Amino acid sequence: MNILKIALLQIAPCKTVTENLEKGIEYCIKAKEFGTAAQVP
Numbered sequence: 099m100n101i102l103k104i105a106l107l108q109i110a111p112c113k114t115v116t117e118n119l120e121k122g123i124e125y126c127i128k129a130k131e132f133g134t135a136a137q138v139p
Contacts, residue, residue, distance in 0.1 A: 105125075105129060109122070109125060117119055
């Protein structure tokens with residue numbers, strides 16, 4: 099069985115959808131580096 103991992107982000111919005119996507123990906127990568135229970139500032 100495959101495992102589905104979901105990240106919930108609460109971050110300040112950027113000016114464009116593309117910037118929001120890039121910021122979201124950046125914060126997901128940081129969260130993965132810290133582990134699943136960590137909070138990234």
